[in-house]
Amino acid sequence: HPAGFKALVLVTLSSGSLIAYSDSQSETDRVGLGPNQKEQKKKKVVVLGTGWAGTSFLKDIDISSYEVQVVSPRNYFAFTPLLPSVTCGTVEARSIVEPVRNIIKKRNGEIQFFEAECLKIDATNNQVLCRSNLDQNLGGNREFSLEYDYLVIAVGARVNTFNTPGVRENCYFLKEVEDAQKIRASVIDSFERAVLPGLSEEERKTHLHFVIVGGGPTGVEFAAELHDFVQEDLVTIYPMVKDLVRITLIQSGDHILNTYDERISSFAEQKFRRDGIDVRTGCRVLGVSEKSLSVKVKSHGEVYSIPHGLVVWSTGVGTRPVVSDFMEQVGQGDRRALATNEWLRVKGTENVYALGDCATIDQRKIMEDILSIFKAADQDNSGTLTVSEFQDVVDDILIRYPQVEVYLKSKHLKDVTDLLRDPEGNERESVDIEEFKSALCHVDSQAKSLPATAQVAAQQGAYLSRCFNRRQQCHELPEGPRRFTGVGQHRFRPFRYKHFGSFAPLGGEQAAAELPGDWVSMGHSTQWLWYSVYASKQVSWRTRVLVVFDWTRRFVFGRDSSRI
Numbered sequence: 001h002p003a004g005f006k007a008l009v010l011v012t013l014s015s016g017s018l019i020a021y022s023d024s025q026s027e028t029d030r031v032g033l034g035p036n037q038k039e040q041k042k043k044k045v046v047v048l049g050t051g052w053a054g055t056s057f058l059k060d061i062d063i064s065s066y067e068v069q070v071v072s073p074r075n076y077f078a079f080t081p082l083l084p085s086v087t088c089g090t091v092e093a094r095s096i097v098e099p100v101r102n103i104i105k106k107r108n109g110e111i112q113f114f115e116a117e118c119l120k121i122d123a124t125n126n127q128v129l130c131r132s133n134l135d136q137n138l139g140g141n142r143e144f145s146l147e148y149d150y151l152v153i154a155v156g157a158r159v160n161t162f163n164t165p166g167v168r169e170n171c172y173f174l175k176e177v178e179d180a181q182k183i184r185a186s187v188i189d190s191f192e193r194a195v196l197p198g199l200s201e202e203e204r205k206t207h208l209h210f211v212i213v214g215g216g217p218t219g220v221e222f223a224a225e226l227h228d229f230v231q232e233d234l235v236t237i238y239p240m241v242k243d244l245v246r247i248t249l250i251q252s253g254d255h256i257l258n259t260y261d262e263r264i265s266s267f268a269e270q271k272f273r274r275d276g277i278d279v280r281t282g283c284r285v286l287g288v289s290e291k292s293l294s295v296k297v298k299s300h301g302e303v304y305s306i307p308h309g310l311v312v313w314s315t316g317v318g319t320r321p322v323v324s325d326f327m328e329q330v331g332q333g334d335r336r337a338l339a340t341n342e343w344l345r346v347k348g349t350e351n352v353y354a355l356g357d358c359a360t361i362d363q364r365k366i367m368e369d370i371l372s373i374f375k376a377a378d379q380d381n382s383g384t385l386t387v388s389e390f391q392d393v394v395d396d397i398l399i400r401y402p403q404v405e406v407y408l409k410s411k412h413l414k415d416v417t418d419l420l421r422d423p424e425g426n427e428r429e430s431v432d433i434e435e436f437k438s439a440l441c442h443v444d445s446q447a448k449s450l451p452a453t454a455q456v457a458a459q460q461g462a463y464l465s466r467c468f469n470r471r472q473q474c475h476e477l478p479e480g481p482r483r484f485t486g487v488g489q490h491r492f493r494p495f496r497y498k499h500f501g502s503f504a505p506l507g508g509e510q511a512a513a514e515l516p517g518d519w520v521s522m523g524h525s526t527q528w529l530w531y532s533v534y535a536s537k538q539v540s541w542r543t544r545v546l547v548v549f550d551w552t553r554r555f556v557f558g559r560d561s562s563r564i
């Protein structure tokens with residue numbers, strides 16, 4: 001995300017530990033791990049995708065218990081937060097990718113990798129149909145299918161164009177390494193085109209008008225990178241057109257970076273204005289042609305056209321076809337991402353899990369579950385709980401539903417504790433369940449889904465592999481440290497996301513960061529924090545060294561402007 005913006009990436013591959021719990025329940029717990037625990041034959045796990053979620057799962061999965069097969073059209077892992085830096089040559093593409101086989105070779109070669117795309121998931125027969133494009137030059141594609149006992153879907157998301165006409169044909173995206181390489185070549189092309197003889201000034205200006213659609217972290221970071229590239233490198237190489245370059249950022253919301261703290265958002269807008277980046281908020285793109293964009297101002301409906309030399313479309317993510325098809329099969333056709341329970345198992349399935357950008361933890365069921373827990377605790381059906389019963393129940397809810405905890409802690413803790421007091425402020429002897437229900441409805445309506453970030457995806461991958469690895473142990477030693485009360489007992493603690501913060505690089509060696517505890521930091525020192533965090537989060541020493549080397553090279557020699 002960011003670029004000048006990097007939406008954060010304190011990707012953590014380590015998350016909270018799992019708690020085995022005491023449980024008299026059968027195998028059909030929510031994690032859905034099957035019954036034949038003692039079976040000698042290893043269970044087959046098929047993993048789709050080698051992005052943040054998939055590789056994080058693969059790093060930790062215990063191959064002595066599972067036969068693991070991985071399918072992905074990419075035989076490498078890409079450190080996506082540095083993609084915007086690749087678009088301008090600040091960092092080279094090869095510096096941010098790690099071959100999947102390097103990652104899995106540490107697992108003694110027992111994980112099999114197939115470079116192919118999953119075309120269809122057949123949940124009825126527990127198999128996936130895949131196609132390798134490697135034979136394309138020989139005139140054919142190779143299709144094959146794999147059977148699974150457990151399937152882990154981690155295929156990420158694709159670009160969302162919102163069906164805007166002309167976007168697929170005329171815009172660049174910034175999702176994959178290849179996209180970043182194409183943008184880099186195209187920026188250079190625009191400059192070379194603009195200096196060709198015989199062009200009018202208007203034509204040169206059009207070639208050098210770079211438009212970014214989407215004021216989220218990725219769009220903002222790209223705009224900032226591009227601005228730095230132009231100002232620090234290209235204007236000295238193409239002095240004849242240096243005054244004709246324009247960068248425009250179009251955002252449909254009222255502010256750029258609107259998911260960040262307001263201070264960051266306004267700092268970014270002010271910095272961009274000082275830098276001469278034209279930020280147009282409250283505007284919607286209606287269509288994109290080869291030469292221009294049609295834009296509507298939302299407030300008064302005016303529609304105008306902007307000529308462009310290059311458009312980068314960065315407005316959020318949509319569902320991959322293979323996931324849409326699977327969602328239809330499991331009765332989730334009305335959703336935009338695969339709904340899972342808090343143990344990451346896909347709703348409507350017994351043995352399929354979904355992680356990362358292609359999945360979302362279903363919030364709808366949470367309220368129902370919470371109320372059932374209350375009702376179960378209200379054994380005499382009086383509609384009230386004693387204060388100590390109430391506190392026990394809230395305790396359990398917070399363990400099961402971290403979303404509620406995060407929300408209560410940040411904003412609504414007061415509402416809930418208020419229920420322990422009457423309007424005069426005196427402590428109550430009992431708590432009305434209906435009153436608590438209405439407080440929680442408020443919480444529920446405000447609880448947000450987890451963001452589609454590398455941070456979430458990596459934590460989910462690590463969490464799920466730990467669940468898989470502990471399966472046998474939990475079966476043999478069912479008495480765990482904590483007993484969950486109420487309806488639906490679970491073998492594992494639900495997934496709990498830990499937010500480590502978000503960065504937003506803004507160019508000119510400045511960045512903004514939003515860290516836990518409402519702590520916001522902006523400016524040059526934050527950029528150094530960004531460098532250290534991103535260097536430390538690299539997946540291997542090889543990429544770490546390459547990335548740091550690229551940054552140093554850029555400081556000393558500037559960026560390379562050759563079109564290769």
Ligand code: FAD
Pocket residue numbers: 001002005006007008009010048049050051052053054071072073074080081082083084116117118119154155156157174175176218320322355356357358452453454455456457
């Ligand atoms: P991905 O990482 O996208 O991986 C999906 C995998 O599935 C890939 O290997 C893909 O090849 C494979 N695949 C696709 N289709 C199929 C198929 N049919 N069959 C099999 N495999 C398939 N997040 C942050 O936290 N901080 C940041 O700073 C940040 N910056 C970003 C900058 C950019 C430019 C972008 C694009 C994203 C950024 N993100 C950032 C978001 C982050 O990259 C995603 O949230 C994260 O990649 C999601 O991980 P994932 O494993 O779900 O999907």
